[in-house]
Amino acid sequence: MKRNRLLVLLLIVALLFPAAAAADAPPFVPTLAPAVRGQDPQNPHPATTDIPPLAAEYTLVATVGDAGADGAIHVSGTEQVRLTNSGAQPVSTVTFNVAAVHYGWFTLDGGTIDGVPATVDQAEVRFSFPEWPALAPGDTRTVGFTFHLDIRDGGDGFDVTRRDGDILRLGYWFPMLSDDHGYHDQFDAVYTATGNFHVTLTAPASQVLVSTGAIQHQETTGARTTYTIDAPNVRDFAALLSPAYHVAQGTTKDNVRVEVDTVPDHLSDGLPTETEILSDAIHAIEWMSATVGPYPYPVFHVADAGLTMPGGVEFPTLIMIGTRMHGVSMGTLVSHETSHQWFYGLLGTHPQTETWVDEGAASFFEGAISAGIDVSVTLARPLPCPVNITVWDRSVNDRNHYYCVYNGGAKVYATIRDLMGSDRFVAALHDLYTQDRYGIFTGRDLLTIFQQQSATDLRPALHRYFDYDWLDALPPPGGRRETD
Numbered sequence: 253m254k255r256n257r258l259l260v261l262l263l264i265v266a267l268l269f270p271a272a273a274a275a276d277a278p279p280f281v282p283t284l285a286p287a288v289r290g291q292d293p294q295n296p297h298p299a300t301t302d303i304p305p306l307a308a309e310y311t312l313v314a315t316v317g318d319a320g321a322d323g324a325i326h327v328s329g330t331e332q333v334r335l336t337n338s339g340a341q342p343v344s345t346v347t348f349n350v351a352a353v354h355y356g357w358f359t360l361d362g363g364t365i366d367g368v369p370a371t372v373d374q375a376e377v378r379f380s381f382p383e384w385p386a387l388a389p390g391d392t393r394t395v396g397f398t399f400h401l402d403i404r405d406g407g408d409g410f411d412v413t414r415r416d417g418d419i420l421r422l423g424y425w426f427p428m429l430s431d432d433h434g435y436h437d438q439f440d441a442v443y444t445a446t447g448n449f450h451v452t453l454t455a456p457a458s459q460v461l462v463s464t465g466a467i468q469h470q471e472t473t474g475a476r477t478t479y480t481i482d483a484p485n486v487r488d489f490a491a492l493l494s495p496a497y498h499v500a501q502g503t504t505k506d507n508v509r510v511e512v513d514t515v516p517d518h519l520s521d522g523l524p525t526e527t528e529i530l531s532d533a534i535h536a537i538e539w540m541s542a543t544v545g546p547y548p549y550p551v552f553h554v555a556d557a558g559l560t561m562p563g564g565v566e567f568p569t570l571i572m573i574g575t576r577m578h579g580v581s582m583g584t585l586v587s588h589e590t591s592h593q594w595f596y597g598l599l600g601t602h603p604q605t606e607t608w609v610d611e612g613a614a615s616f617f618e619g620a621i622s623a624g625i626d627v628s629v630t631l632a633r634p635l636p637c638p639v640n641i642t643v644w645d646r647s648v649n650d651r652n653h654y655y656c657v658y659n660g661g662a663k664v665y666a667t668i669r670d671l672m673g674s675d676r677f678v679a680a681l682h683d684l685y686t687q688d689r690y691g692i693f694t695g696r697d698l699l700t701i702f703q704q705q706s707a708t709d710l711r712p713a714l715h716r717y718f719d720y721d722w723l724d725a726l727p728p729p730g731g732r733r734e735t736d
Contacts, residue, residue, distance in 0.1 A: 279663065279716045280635030280656070303431050303692070304346060305339030306387075308447035312426060316455040316493060324402040325415055331397045331426055333447075335387070342386040346395070348379040348427035349442065352413040354435040357401045358425065364396035372397075377435045379427055397427050412490070412565050412572060416558025419515070420459075422491040423567060433604050436643045442488055443603055446690045449483040453491065460497035462513045462555045464489045464569050485548070485690050486568035487597060492555050500526040502534055508547055510534050514556040518575045524582040529554055532583040536590035539621045543678055544594045545685030552593070554586060566592035584618050591617035599684060600692035608639045609695050612661015619662075625674050629666035631659060638719040639664055640695060664717050671713060672706040680705035696722060703727050 314329035337343050352358040353376055363372035365381060373380050379397075387393050405415045412423030428444045455461060457477045465483025472478075483489055494515065501511040512530045519525060524532075533554045541547045553570040561574035564585050571589040575582075595601060595613035603610060619627040636652040637645075639660040648656070669677040680702050684693070687701070695718075703710050706729045714723050 279631065279660070280638055303429065303443070303445050304343040305337065306343060306346070306429060306445070307336040307338045308429050308445065309334040310428075310447050310449045310451075310489070312449065312489065313452045314426075314454070316420065316422075316453070316459075318456060319415070320402075322404075323415070324404045325420055327401040327403065327422070327425070329397075329399050329401075329426060331399070332394055333396070333427075333429065334392060334394045335429070336392045337387045337389050340389055342388050344386045345380060345384055347430055347432045348395075348397075349377050349430035349433065349444075350379070350427045351377050351424035351435055351442065352401060352403075353377045355407055355411055355413060357403045357413050359400050359402075360427075361398040361400060363398075366394055367396070370395075375434070378432055380432075399426065401425060407560075410562065410565065412557070412567075414558075414560075416560050418496055419492060419494040419556070419558040421557055421572065422493075423565065423572070424488075424490075426489075428488065436604065444487045444600075445692065446485050446487055446600065449481075449486060449489045451481040451483070451489055452478065453481065454478045455493055456495075458495045459493040460495065460499070460513070461491060461493055462497065462511075462553050462570065463491035464567055466550050483568065487600060488567055490567035490570055490572075492557065492572065494556075497556070498526070500530050502530050504534050504538050504541075504547075506538070506541065506546065508537055508549070509551045510537060510554070511551065512554045514575060518556055518559060520576070523575065529582060529586060532586040533590060536587045536621050537593075540591055540594055540617065543617075543620075543625065544681045545598070545689065547593065548598070548689075552590075554590075564589040566596060568593070568597050583622065587621040588614045588618035591621065594685075598690065599688050600690075602692070602694060604644070605642045606640060606695045607643060607657045608641075608661035608664065609693075609698060611657050612639065612664055615658045615662035616665040625669070625678060627666070629662050631663055635660045635717070639717045640720060660717060664714075667713055667717075668702050668706075668710060671708045671710055672702065676705045676707070677702070695720070696726075699723075700726055704730060706730070 311332040312329065314327060317326040319325050350358055360372060360374060363370050370381055370383055373382050403413060403415050407414045412421050413425045414421045424442055430444050433443060449465060454476055457472050457475050461479055463481055464486060465481045467479050467481050469480040470477055496515045497513045498516050499511055499513050501509060503509055510530060510533050512526045512533065514526045537547050537552055549569045551569060555570060555572055556575050557572035559576060561572060564571055564573040566589050573585060573589065591614045592610060595610040601610040616629060635656050637648045637656045639656050641653060641656050683705065684698065684701050699714065703726050709729050711723055711726055
């Protein structure tokens, strides 16, 4: 995400046109840097404190009210998270994250451990339990939160908890199991493990609901409708509500229901129609399913997030988009955000420390979905920083940071494809899907899989883009990882 509007425009141009240059510029030639670079001491690095191995079952009950006199929409909620230690060691601490705190919308009203009131420490977007007893392997514990939000029309456009005219966005809006990272004003991608979500959401009956997962039941009583929603094996739960949504739907050849939810007044002359957006989304789901691995969910939504949204934001089974994207391709935007269903969603990444893994992939696939796996990716200028720059590294300006991550990341994937050949490249993507679906993988895991599938040593080329200090310890072509 981006907070400065000028830099938003720069990001959109960089994101949607990674192959615009006529000739390749030389990549960045890095010097080795420490393994943990640019860490903000106020926002600890996931490499130092990661998500513990906990299987999570979320039970979320929320009520969306009408707009108050001040324009704020009140949302109240309770949450129970059943945690089972699936690892081999006791879990001594847990951290939950909710980015809506940063905008002032979210208030925590209380917490519990196994139904008993418990103190919750809050450090802006992070929540932890100081009295947490170590959880032994195989044991289960349930934590609870009571909270409310007062959501107004304000923010920077990309914020996903917001009232935007008659659209209410609910993203990053309740506590989710995470590491201990803080809010970042350049990239605010969540970092969470896969869980199962059971949601009961009550809202005004005049509103059309779009959400992660599949609606199992809905019942209207008077002016309120209550929805029961299940979303298994996802990293997050997001929703949008609007009385103006019009729904267009179709199905993929594998019977995934694809829905496009738009406000007709937002689709002015000269912009793609909802039918064209639907066609782009169906093609993107089908192409990514064939190239990386099957989309396993029954539904996929492309939702109009309001006139202030300058781009798109990905959530499991749902993407939020801005429909008035003058000067850029809606098809490319939909392809980019849809590919995040794999790179971030099905295949979990480390978006704060290795942003290139998922954003570089999405930037590569946005072109490949329309032009084929052999799509050309070029760099307009030399990379001013290593592709693996972290969000906490402030050694370069925002524009250069985005260029390295998005354009540089796309170029890395294209370079690997060229060295391996397209068939081996796709085979490696299938291996990644088989090995890490619903899990979390690192840049090293990814490059190891590529190297194992490759007949050509990728390491000399990788040194041109990365300053990882472990590149030479990757396995030889077709081989196993060498001992560190």
